[in-house]
Amino acid sequence: MDNQQVFILIIGIVLLGAFTFWPQWQARRRREKQMAELHVGDQVMTVGGIIGKLTYLNTEEDRARIEIAPEVEIRVVLAAINRSLSSE
Secondary structure, three states: OOHHHHHHHHHHHHHHHHHHHHHHHHHHHHHHHHHHOOOOOOEEEEOOOOEEEEEEEEOOOOEEEEEEEOOEEEEEEHHHEEEEOOOO
């Protein structure tokens, strides 16, 4: 292999890596931004489809509470919150 073929091979590997990891990195950034914008009082939906009002949020402990009916709350980990419905 001459230098030109090695260079093309290296460029191909770099591009393959970029196209593989770039979407994952973008999705992670988007998710982190969504979680940073959560506030107590927001309407949220869990990954299981439960909709309720966020009544407690502790990012350090990775915990939250969602009121799903008057005086009925469930405890969830932050990863269970799919998205905020308040901004829609």
